[in-house]
Amino acid sequence: MADTNDTMVQSAPVKTNNARRRKRKPGDEFKTPITVKEMKKQSFLLGCTALFVIYGIIFNYIPIIGWLMAFQKYTPKDGLFGSQFVGLAKFKFLFDDEVFLRDIRNTLAMGIINLVTTFIMAIVFAILLNEIKNTLAKKCIQTISYLPHFLSWIVVCGILHDALSINGIVNDVIEFFGGERFNFFMYEGWFWPIVAFAQNWKETGWNAIIYLAAITSIDPCLYEAAAIDGAGRWAKIKYITLPGIKPTIMILLLMNVGNVLNAGFEVQYILGNDVIKKVAETIDIYCLTWGVSKWDYSLGTAAGVFKSLVSIVLIVIANMLAKRAGEERLF
Amino acid sequence: MIKVNTTVTKPRKSGADVAFVVCNTLFMIAFVVITLYPVLNTVAVSFNDGTDAVRGHIGLWPRIFSIKSYNTVLQKPTMKTAAIVSVLRTIIGTVLALATNALLAFVVSRKKFLFKSELSLFWVITMYVNGGMIPYILLFKTLHLSGTFWVYVIPGMLNAFNMLVMRTYMNGIPDSLEESAQLDGAGYFTIFWKIISPLCLPVYATVALFVAVGQWNSWFDTMLYNRMEDKYTTLQYELMKLLNSVTSNKGQNSSTNNTTQQSTVTPVTVRAAATVITMLPIICLYPFLQRYFVTGLTIGGVKE
CATH class of the missing domain: 1.10.3720.10 (MetI-like)
Known part of the structure; x- marks a missing residue:
């Protein structure tokens, strides 16, 4: 596991850098304008994207919302949104x-x-x-x-x-x-x-x-x-x-x-x-x-x-x- | 030119160079011995008689040969289930991970795709930030994934690192292939299935290898989510339990398992046998897959 992590970190920063750079200079790369016609053409890609995003939200992003528990006196009975907030007491x-x-x-x-x-x-x-x-x-x-x-x-x-x-x-x-x-x-x-x-x-x-x-x-x-x-x-x-x-x-x-x-x-x-x-x-x-x-x-x-x-x-x-x-x- | 070189270098083999070669050879021999000896020793112990093995000092060959330990391990009902679950999770997990990661990589590597950079970013973020142990435990409980087989294969299925390795590879495939297919009326799925995938087989093999090894070797998820479910136990977890029974009562592992028979099986040999069974498939396979993981690491890391 350690190695996948190692290599993971190596290749990642670049991608974010590229993404950021792309946003700053939109002329750098050809960007397809969002039109109904284009969306119809790419319906397969869009459908996949929807599934991937739903999956990602459930399995990667919702646990991050779980960080709220660190600021609560969490009990399973009250759940994430019903539990009492205690601020930084746990820390x-x-x-x-x-x-x-x-x-x-x-x-x-x-x-x-x-x-x-x-x-x-x-x-x-x-x-x-x-x-x-x-x-x-x-x-x-x-x-x-x-x-x-x-x-x-x-x-x-x-x-x-x-x-x-x-x-x-x-x-x-x-x-x-x-x-x-x-x-x-x-x-x-x-x-x-x-x-x-x-x-x-x-x-x-x-x-x-x-x-x-x-x-x-x-x-x-x-x-x-x-x-x-x-x-x-x-x-x-x-x-x-x-x-x-x-x-x-x-x-x-x-x-x-x-x-x-x-x-x-x-x-x-x-x-x-x-x-x-x-x-x-x-x-x-x-x-x-x-x-x-x-x-x-x-x-x-x-x-x-x-x-x-x-x-x-x-x-x-x-x-x-x-x-x-x-x-x-x-x- | 080359001829000149060799004639020049040969006579200049100085004393320092000879010393270097000797030291280097010794280092490599030591390295190989340290790597292999413990593994081979475990194999020897697993084939040794139980009570005799407790005395220790078994080298590379069993002192008193016996395959009783293997019989004991293989007759345990939990081991049988564990083996089946381990094999299943490796196969199903790898197939699912491969299919989804390849599709995701395909989507984000389409130059014309409308939300290309947004979708990439969405996944790259997950490489840096993750919820941590406790939120996952609660999430899987809420989703009723805990206590099922699916907790092994669904949650870790899509992985940003594997996706990026595939994306890098797919980016290297010329766009003209996609364009000409589109002129012939191919949809995106056809392009993915008929054009891109056949060209990506090497990188698919790499990712499949990474995932399969990870699936086969993981034990922590079994402990966290399926501790109570005997029918979803895995080989690594069973081995972990055997190991725990030894590490927790240090050195006092001399009691025999079944004292009634004169044949002897001790925790030491049983664990060695279970270890050998667990590592056997991987040891047999990995030398043949070398070229794939070397490619994968190089794509993921140094790329010039």
């Missing part, structure tokens, strides 16, 4: 709640750690894989690297849990080097690294696809010229490959910033336990706990609204930065 409760503040910290910390590590790993992996000259080996490694992406988080977490268990492979290795066996899921300090590892294990190969595509589009002449000048592997990576994929790196980085709060819910939910709750709970789990288990719909919604608003602000800032960096040609 006040949230920010007085130590658990919520702790969850914000956890979400941000894990989001940032995941973002940075997956980024570096994907780039390093793409560059190193590109240096493998044996085509068959390269193909095999790449195919293997995609594998974890297609497994569900349930499967990944199950596998990871086994590997880290008392009798698991990781403890075997620790014992081999003279260490003590221990249970990773009992120590708070280990949880964030485990989540980051899970994220990297699952997505490195997949995230590298886009960099590999960018690397293949670099002009091979550059490498040949560098070879004549006596450049070694390192020099070629440093002076040709990295600058060549820099625009891609910049754009993906900026666009992923908006996703920082979405970084991880499933891993924390599946692998977390009561002992390490303090570092494992995220905002989403907070929503789930209050909204589903404790039946306080309003509070759960308020936490969700807070998260959405912060995400939107981050996306807008990232888009502005991306625009300033002048990397629009990528899309």
